[in-house]
Amino acid sequence: MPLRLKLKARDLARTLAATAAITGLVATAACGTRAGEETAATESCVDTSGDTVKVGSLNSLSGTMAISETTVRDAIALAVKEINAAGGVQGKTVEIVAEDGASEPTVFAEKAEKLIREDCVAAVFGGWTSASRKAMLPVFEDNDSLLYYPVQYEGLEASENIFYTGATTNQQIIPALDYLAETGVESIYLVGSDYVFPRTANAIINAYAEAHGIEVLGEDYVTLGSTEFSTIVNQVKSAGADAVFNTLNGDSNVAFFREYANVGLTAEDMPVMSVSIAEEEVGGIGVENIEGQLAAWNYYQTVDSPANTAFVEAFKAEYGADRVTSDPMEAAYTSVYLWAATVEKAGSFAVADVQAAADGVSFESPEGTVVIDGDTHHVTKTARIGEIRADGLLYTVWESEGPIEPDPFLEGYDWAAGLGDTE
Amino acid sequence: MDLLVGQLFTGLSTGSILLLAALGLSLTYGQMGVINMAHGEFIMAGCYTAYVVQQAVGDAGASLLIALPVGFLVGGAMGLVLETLLIRRLYHRPLDTLLVTFGVGLILQQVARDVFGAPAVNVAVPEALRGGVDLLGVTVPKTRLFIMALAVVSVAAVTLVLRFTPAGRRIRAVVGNRDLAETAGISSRRVDAGTFFIGSGLAGVAGVALTLIGSTSPTTGQSYLVDAFLVVVAGGMGRIKGAVVAAVALGALQAVFETYSTASLAKVGVFLVIVVFLQLRPQGLFTLRTRSLA
Amino acid sequence: MNTALSCKHIEVDFDGFKAVSGVDLELARGEVHFLIGPNGAGKTTLVDAITGLAKYSGSVVKDGEELRGKKVHHIARRGIGRTFQTAQVFDNLTVAQNLDIAAGAGRSPWTLLRRRRHLPQNVVDTMARIGLADHADTPAGVLAHGQKQWLEIGMLLVGDADVLLLDEPIAGMGHDERETTGRLLHDIAADRAVAVVEHDMDFMRAFASRVTVLHAGAVLASGSVDEVSNDPRVQEVYLGTAKEAADAATA
């Protein structure tokens, strides 16, 4: 007995050594490409031999972002349904494989990889937060597949493997600033959630303000999801700016606008320009707290065009008359049509063919004509400033003169030089 | 001057919100040593109570007055069910209780999501509470004054109940010495259930009140929970006095940090202060010193 | 007299309530020293104070060294061991493991991180001494009530404590077990100081070498069993009132 026990004292060292040896051996044997060497291209497994072709719909169906992203999923499904009813793409029925991103970047990366490698989808539609897009980007690049990302974002990105169908900064932030400047705003106060979009947006706003003689009286960030705005709103009030530029996200808007109304600030004396409040969010904030305030988007449910009338009708018919349509939904809906049109133009589902054919592909979308820019993989978009009215909808009060060319790196703006270098 | 008054007010206001959220927790934690992670979801239930009552009643002012007692009953009833079905059976296993109630919280959140939908719903602020009052050069929203008043009333009510009613005396007896109280013929089981009812009811009341300033969504409760726990930890378990002082102190601390740095760093700063504070007073601000082994 | 532990003017204050007020106590090697007194007399609190659990004023000196202000585990390492009213043993560990842990407070980290090759000799000896030799591999949690108390005493023995403070070591024991325990106490007191907090008068009369009576946090009387039993004050405050309680506890 003591003898046996004696030997056991060395078990740990031996096990560790054995493990290290096995790992080392197997790992060395398995070593592949090193830095600088050409990686063997991963073979696409997309199967286009049958009557159907699969696409992925990757949205958060659970977690904090589910609120917003389920609406995008619905819009994607609607577009696919319409396309199938009209004969499909290249004569094939489009089949959706839906996945849950669970509001977590790692899950987005994992599910994207699954859609590409296991489900062999021809393209993926979805993503909302920048974090989810950043997480998915390497997956799409490494596996050479396509993502259609339908949400306005902070720009400074142009991947071969992503089509950005939401607005970049020069199609949303800059027009919003132009509008404020036109209406005589000379000082602004910046309030945002503490993450990349508000920080990037505010960097642009600061540069713009400096170039255009607008004074920035304050710049405050709150933790995502924070509902404590007492300090900030008091600072906003005492600063007495002409307008507030709001890049808050999600529930924080509710608390912010309530506090804002409660300290007696109104849209008349200090309008708030928001870039993350769409039709869906107005209900939760309470119309009475936000009526008259401004938002900057490319699309509202109230946009007056035949394409939009048809879209809104079809959406309500599919999901219920009480549902509203919003900018990201419209962009997602549009992105499916853009993909279909590109595939038709290329005559192929292959990623390289779609990439090659993309430039100039256009679609009469609910927001107006959109055209893919082959260089940046963004689309042209019309900027619209909307006012929130008593019925909870947003109405266009200002519109850019025609669609704006995408400029994700703001190369066409002298004052923006040095904001972010190209890669 | 303005800044100082503003900060003072913000501190008090934040503190009163923390206090409302933490008061019930302090009671149940002190009573049974039970950490109820579903407390946040009881607050959330209070928010939705306010919403439902407002949908039914229509008038925002009347519905708020109705929702406060209804919220108390809803929260209390949920607490009673939780205590009877689960917590009672896990007595002497405080860590397990913590995890089990976390599971309950997850389920309640999902129930809210399935019943009311994931997007935030709007609970209108009564006309009488809109706008602000100018105090020493600072505009103080009426909703926050209301919440401060409600926090004071809640603390007063709890103190009065504990001190002057037979039920309250029984609760204090059990908190002081459970075994002794039992030998004196007090059914600690019924006292536990009663305490949990009151503590959870207070969460419901807090929920109703918090609709005035925050959003009402399935995840609303979570945002208050961790801060509420820190109040209880810093205040010392089961001490209403401790909860009051800790809530106001943390509120003020948060406000000061927020003014001189960012809101994000404020949270981190508050946490560090609590860890350092526990070095000095490991059992919190106020504790009963007894000879029982910890 | 071979004094092992000397307590001078111990005072313990719980938020204004003086649980112990000005107690002097000497524990000598070779003696089984009983601490008796009604409920709330401060017996356990006194033990808490000596062992570093309760804050106190006054002084506790063992072998010339002042112990006040030292941490619990430092006091324990200086050879002061205690048991609790309800035996505190490690229910999920075996008797051998319990004793091995108790024997090893001074082990180096390196020893701790290796497996136990064989039981230390004093653990084996002590197991026999406390009558648990056949239970080496029995989880402490399944031991009988009395056996747990013996195990707890055994844990102090293997830890080389030479001042043992035992809090009601025969609570809940049958007659034979009491006898065994009493003899064990005398046996181990040969070269140690043993203090016993007890309610049981018969047990006290049978095995005490010296008795100190506490009342309301102060020493009422101290001396041999006979001296104390004949002290009229003791008869008045203690034997009169607490006899029934003690009997009830015995029954």
Place this chain on the structure above:
Amino acid sequence: MSPAPVRMFLKTRLGTWTGFGAAAIVLFGLAPLLLSGFRLGLLAQFICYAIVAVGIGLAWGRGGMLTLGQGVFFGMGAYLMAMHLKMADAEFRNGPGAVPDFMELAGIRELPAYWAPFSSPAFTIAMILLLPTAFAVLLGLAVFKRRVKGAYFAILSQALAGAFAILLIGQQSLGGFNGLSRFQYFFGFTLADPVNQQMLYFIAAGVLLAVVAIALQLRRSRYGELLVAVRDAEERVRFLGYDAANVKVVAYAVAALFASVAGAVFVPVVGIISPASIGIVPSIMFILGVAIGGRASLVGPVVGALAVAWAQTALSEQFPSAWTYAQGLLFIAIIALLPGGIASVFKRFPTKRTPVEAAA
């Protein structure tokens, strides 16, 4: 064959080797043969969670410290590794001292000083091993010496996770809310290459075996017995002359080290680390797997963590709402009714030698 003899056998030296051998065959032989590259990558990710779980099993199951903040240490390891990978990528593209791509986008032109040393692989690995461990020791000493324990400790550790996540979100030089992602190379190997992805899997599997071996040694050592003693009767241990706080600090620090290493492996496997993976909710979700598998057992937490991660992936896509209910119910059912986890089901025939396996 009833479970008891199997368990008896596994307690012997031969049994231990057999167990490790079988695990090695499954992990190094069967899994790569049977699973597609994608599934293998997924398994590597789950293994990272399992490594964290082994540490939690030690701290919570054996030591009674319910640590609701393991995400902090997981995050430390992950961020430290991610910093090195970003540095290496930048230097490969633009030479020494180059600024990682995400900083350029955030408008940071100068490499922050604290980033510079992370271009060294050796420094990075040393920090992954030392920094979280040292932090855990400091925090553990601060907390345990003051006898903060039980629920107090649980709440504090949870608040720590919350504070840490918030702190990271505020750090633009660490990628802020988006975290760090888009890694090209892992110590010189191209991450996009499937062969290298398989290599990462082998590393993860090897780390898991090593971690289990360390945990096994700790459990079987005198320290392991002492830890259980502290869990069950901390005051008794203290009155025997031990500084119980030190005993706890060791287990807490080892759990932190495991979590940190898991995080470091997680980053190249998954390709991203962000505050969303390390806050309060992810931290408490680490606990679920441990509870299901059996907190006090050695292999239970590993199995539990793998099972929960798998169920999350498999079920959440079809039934996102049902999965949340399932998580809640699992917490309630397992902890209330089966506190020993699945492992305890196989222990209906208690063997004399290991009563320590009983639930805390």
